[in-house]
Amino acid sequence: MVFLNEMLIMILFAISFNLLFGYTGLLSFGHAAFFSIGSYVAGLVLLHIYPSIPLAFAIGVVAATLAAWIIGYLCVRLDEIYFAMLTLAFGMMVHTIVWKWDRLTGGADGLVNIPRPPLNFLLFQVDLSSIASYYYFTLILVAISLYVLWVIVNSHFGLTLRAVRENSERIQFVGINVRRYRLISFVISGFFCGLAGALFGPFLKSITPSIAFWTKSAEPVFMSLLGGTKIFLAPAVGSVIFMYLKEIISGYTELWMLYLGAILIGFVLFLPGGIVGFLYEKLKGRRLGGLAE
Amino acid sequence: MSKKVSRRKFLKDAGLFGAGMIGVPLLKGVSRGPSNAWAAAKPIKFGGIYSLSGVVAAWGKAGQQGAMMAAMEINQAGGILKRPVECKFEDDACNPEFGVRKTRRLVLDWGADFLHGFNHSGVALSAVPVLPELKRMLLIPCASSPAITTEAFNKYVFRPRANVYQSGAAAGVIASKMPHKKWTVIGPDYSFGWDAWGAFFYHLQKRKPDVECMQIQAWPKFAAGDFTSYIVKLLEAKPDAVYTPLWGGDFVTFLKQAKRYGFFEKIGAVITEGGLAVDGFYALSTKGGTESEVPEGVWGAAHGYWFDHPKTEKNQKWVEKFMSIYGEYPHNVAHDAYGCMYLYKKAIEKVKSINTDAVIEAMETMEFDTPGYARKMRKEDHSAVCEVPYGFTKKDPEKVGIAMNLVDIRDAPGKDVIEPIEDVLERRAKRTPPPWMKYVIKG
């Protein structure tokens, strides 16, 4: 159940990342910034301000969204590889700050002993301290978030996003402000990644700067690619595969990177549409198309 | 010489390679006793989480060695409560996230009854909070930041060895007798480094008020790899003496790089808390183990235990036995991990049960022995009243494979160096940072 809990958090991370990647066509290599900001801010609130999960999560998510706004504003003016590089730069900047501002963040040791106070609903309390209860809590929050994202993706806004992704030049002629749409997508993505991060802190009970390092940013990228970027829930499949592999393989051998690396390579060479993309094509007999250029 | 060295190297390499593969369930049913009953007895599972890879892999391996040696002996003598001891080890790779995961995995997936481990204080601090949800005890034979038993404390964690407050006090005694006034530090940039230096200077200043804590300090990140800029920076500031909490591979790398700049000739005295543990000596020995790169006159505590001291029969016998099994001198973590297993045995046998709460209650006030020392657990914070040794380096060709020794070792008495319990409780209640943090200056 501990494993499922983490998987849910990563699913949320990957799918909200994919809003920007698969639906808007922007590859961000620094999304761990929002995950970690959400995580650290929520953790700090729980530890030092007031032990209340709703309050901490709210502030954490707001902080992550704000960061996404600022960083996104600067980034969406760029395209393709430059966009990726700039998000990487910002991601690593956040990592450095989180790591070096040790009076606030605990430095390399991070935040320790993050509490999981019960949810207070005035009339009754829900205890979150057990593994099972926090799992159900995560499940509910993630399910709601995914539903909201689903609604967004299938709305008029979502449709426009996909048009922006396909041909950003052309769509400007229809009067769409490409930058604004990209930014909004960026911010929404940051919001939910921040929520995923906030959930992560009390789950692990301690967080360290490694959740802001570029390799953490790479995870949702690969989960989306593995699962498929064109279908809403595909990155979830990718997350499941990725995490399951990591967990299973590392249960047998310390050499999990070898097997994971081989599998990733195999995917790129043979299944570029991702698992879900591959299955979709097989079932429906039509092509989804690869990634947009 | 070559035979012993190559055997040591083989075991070392084999051990390292073995550490690369995941934990080996061991030692079930190795003993005498009626084989049916023994085979049928359900083993007591001890899970160990150590840093088996990375810059301090030797320290993790030492923990494995000590615990396994104890487990083998215990099983040969009939086990605990007539049940065999079963061990499994996981690697935390000095990564706090891994520390949490592996702890959970050992308990939830493997069913560990008791836990021991953690070399790196940062990893330990992350793992301790998950003990209450798992309801398992953890004995820590290495990680020595006081925060583990103060701010992060819960009833499940025990540390049957000295923390850096204690070793800092011991170092302070030695340093106060030196003429040096201007002290600075080069240490790893995390809680252990800060606490080790801070506590040391705190004690030093109490004994010798005219010492100066220099503003220019060096705080490279843990596992930095390249210390040269920091070395030049410190030398430029011209300190009288330097204290260094660098340990494991970091200390080895630092020493090699520092020697290039003539560091040890230019500085009056160098004190290292854990840098000169036996793995450092092995790594710095040259010409097949007959010479060493380690300079003479460096003060070290070997992180709480040096194999050549105390020269009691018990200790010497233990060291010989260890050498015959593993082909090298025992590391301090091996000594303490060995002690942890026997402490578990003593507590479990006292209450005749493996119920966690009962064992905790028995252990909190227990007196226990390690091969080198006699120690006592303190109830309020589960830390140990124990001696802290300090000596300095000197060439010694008789020490096989390392060619050096720590000599003139004096043990600071346990009750003199342990932090007063009132201070601990006050800090815990108020959640204030320790008073020695003001000596950590980062610029």
Next chain:
Amino acid sequence: MTFSTFFAFFLNGLTNAMTFFIIASGLTLIYGVLRILNLAHGSFFMLGAFFTFQLTHWLGNFWYALIFAPFICAVAGVLMERIFIRPVYGLPIPFQLLLTFGLMLLIADIVRIFWGVAFRTVTEPQVLSGTMNILGTSYPRYNFFVIIIGILVGIFIWILLTKTRFGKMIRASSSDREVANGLGINVPWLYTAVFGIGAWLAGLSGVLAAPLRSIMLEMDVHTIIEAFAIVVIGGLGSIPGALIGSLLLGQLNSFGTLYIPRFEMAFMYVFMAIILLIRPKGLLGEEVG
């Protein structure tokens, strides 16, 4: 601060800059010609360092390592290009990144299998040990050696690109692959060669860095991010840009420890961000050579 100390810091920065330059030039060359961002580039660096350890261990001589280790890396690079990279030339960048990330993981664990988990150290050769006195500053001889090799490598690359026919082919192919093809240049073979050279450079950087620091796993992950920052700042595909970026980062690392020990690392990324926002093509544009 005395001149002597300042000079020591400057030389430290220069030494670092040279090891960065060698690996960054490889990365930027590969991108410039092949348009591939190779996340496994840092892995060649790590392999170079580990091979150095092994060769000095077996043969007792650092010089053999200096000569052979980069070539072993080059061979590994050629194999990697032929087997794994070729199929993905047409694919978009995310797939390249995923593939090279997988390769990075693979190599990391192969290193782990062969060399285990302990860290390693390599001592510089006798003739280069000890310090030299220059301008009143006593500085390790080996570091001077690294600086000189870095300069030589720079000159070598410059000659290769501007004075040889091979270099002309490289520059032609980086500008326009189709035209180059039309001119009769065997582009696939050229790509393999360039990738091999890039790997050679990364391996050489690893060899040189080996005596300067401890050799351990995770070198690849940290090195690649620094190399990326450098080539972005200098300009993707530009060798002189890689040089400038390396000098910048090298001195930042060195003086940063002294003046801004807390946030020196952030400055590199800040700089990277500024460049991308103001002048995305980097300080020196994107032409190879």
